[in-house]
Amino acid sequence: MAEVSIKKFAETLNLSVEKLVSQLDASGIKGKKESDSLSEEEKRTLLSYLKGLHGEKAEDTPKKVTLRRKQTLNLSAGSGSGKRTVNVEVRKKRTYVKKPEVAEEVVEETPVEEVAVEETVVETPVVEQAVVAATEDKAFAAKTDSKDAKKDGKVDSKDIVDVAPKAPKEDHSNASKKAKDKKHHETRKVNDGNDGPPKGGHKKAAGKGKGRSIVDDNRTPKMRRGGNKKFAKQAENQHGFQQPTEAVVREVKVPESITLSSLAEKMAVKAGEVIKFMMMELGTMATINQVLDQETAMLIVEEMGHKPVAFNEVTVEDEVVNQEYDGETVKRSPIVTIMGHVDHGKTSLLDYIRKAKVAHGEAGGITQHIGAYHVDTDMGGVTFIDTPGHAAFTAMRARGAEITDVVVIVVAADDGVMPQTKEAIQHARASGVGIVVAVNKMDKETANMDRVMQELVAEEVVPEAWGGDVQFVPVSAKTGMGIDELLDAISLQAEILELEAPVEGHAKGVVVESRLDKGRGAVATVLVQSGTLRKGDIVLCGMEYGRVRALIGDSGENVESAGPSIPVELLGLSGVPVAGDEMITVENERKAREAASFRQGKFKELKIARQQKQKLENMFNKMAEGDIQNVNIILKADVQGSIEAIADALTKLSTDEVRVNVISSGVGGITETDANLALASEALIFGFNVRADASAKRIIDNEGILLKYYSIIYEIVDEVKRAIEGRMAPEVQERIVGVADVRDVFKAPKIGLIAGCMVTEGLVKRSNPIRVLRDNVVIYEGVLESLRRFKDDVNEVQKGIECGIGVKDYNDVKVGDQIECYERVEVKRTLD
């Protein structure tokens, strides 16, 4: 504000010049006269002085940020000559003061001598302090109000001073009504509920309880201060939560699979944070409903600063699976798998035994093929796994290993020990099952039992006759020679193994074969391992369940029950189980259903999780490796020495284009982890003298993972070599399919230059690329625009025939040129 004279300033303030001069004098601005002017600085000095009079020191004003809103109101009180106008300025201030300063809210009234009536209402944040500082603004804002008040009520400042602390007795002024209405909202916050009704105030002015005006408030500033303190305290309680200064580390139980949103919930973070984390740290675009596998979820938990704990829920499934199978045990029949080299007579042997020994079914004596059969001999029963053909041999062997007690190795007497014979031996050894050798085709003239024995000794299978522990039985699947002896030998071997199983209690078995039958629904051949499976039992079979509707024996007859080592066809399942699935009887249908649906859910989630992972890792592969192709291999073997030798040989097969990576190797069988790893990294699984377990097999079967079993190193190397060749980009070779001599060149309307040609070699095709040769030098490469015989468009022209050739975008063909027509063919490359 510009300088102003003392006189004018006094008028503005509604003070006499003398009073102002004396106040100036007292504030240290001496010798001022009516005509003198007052600078801004002097005004501030005066203000400081006046504040000092009221217990405030200008210099005490704390450093703070103040937000304010100002409202000026007029209230009239009294009537006639006693009518007084009260100017009320309501200020709302929000003052933020640094925390170390004492938190206290102060509501203070401005010096009434200088201004009419001013009440400043300060609202402060609960825990912070508000200090009302009388400011220059305040003084000057008040001055306007006092002027107005004068106009309305013609009162002087003294009157106002008298009235100010008291409640107005009456209110007839419109202005006061307006003021009341306006301030209504403002004042409620401070006064509401603290005071009684106004004393004798006009209804409108006084309001009804909740609309009380400020002037009704008889509380002293101290009282109000107290009230506010109380409020502050209450509020403090309401906001009692203190944000933790240190991050909370939570122990997060991570199940086998979990959705992203559930994981976020467990960590007490927003799902968005997890998504963001996955995007930023793992490079994965995840969704809120995405299912994460345990491994990934644990990684996320750990990386986000919490403690992951692998958690496998105890479910109905566990309860069911962990049923007791105790009980009195009885001798059971051996379960036999027949193995051997291709064409050595496995199927013939199995067929012969079945035909000869299995009781024929009622329906015309047709023997059922259900994947396994049981025969009775004088020495007891024997159950054969009826391996169907060579194609399924590998899978059957792997499955057989878990249920087989005795392996019959078939060796053709005329052929001797072959690679698969050796493999069968190693498999039997690795499984720890008993071995019986059936030397087949003894009816043949070329049969040489001694040779077979010698060759097997070399494989450390020593016949009893030569002091070893392996029974060798000469047989003929053609004539039936030695079959009984073979069955006896098997029974004898079983005696040594002392095979026993509980016959009562829950039944447990393995699915040997399964199919969907048009009329009967899901049919599964189950080989009972322990307990007795009965018609009407509730069973859980892999991911399926159901009540046993019917049991059918290996000769096609309906049976009521099946004990240990007995194969039966089971009808009544909810769906077709997978060969190798375990079957168990369950107390009630509810449990079976729950367990089955749990397994289905788990399987589905795991599958989704793996698929996602697979996609992701594929992407990384491509991004990181450019055009290099990878052949990823998971290698499991029976001994460490084999792993090293095989891994070394395989890695050496890498070329510039194809890289062989043994991404995981180890001693032992192929497990679910290996299968999942294979799925995730698009790997092949090689088992060297090791087999996959049931859960691994299920994944391998369902996901189409390539699993191969070997027992000879060179076979593995050969296989990989072929795989590499398959993945190598084929070589593109060019083949000239025809040549045409240019005999004439003429212009055709609309088409352009046409070469009149004679096809001298092969044929010219319109679809093939061409080259133009001049003196045996290529002068142009391109494509044909047109190929014509007379006026007709043709697709090809044979040797010895004339034609017109139009070369696209080329108009320099000359007589004597040659047009060579060729094609590109992709030729598969080999490593040899």
Ligand SMILES: Nc1nc2c(ncn2[C@@H]2O[C@H](COP(=O)(O)OP(=O)(O)OP(=O)(O)O)[C@@H](O)[C@H]2O)c(=O)[nH]1
């Ligand atoms: N002479 C003679 N031939 C037999 C004998 N056993 C099997 N064969 C013949 O040998 C061939 C192969 O017999 P399979 O029973 O199919 O042999 P496999 O081992 O089951 O063969 P894959 O199923 O291909 O693994 C068939 O032509 C049979 O007829 C036998 O004891 N004597």
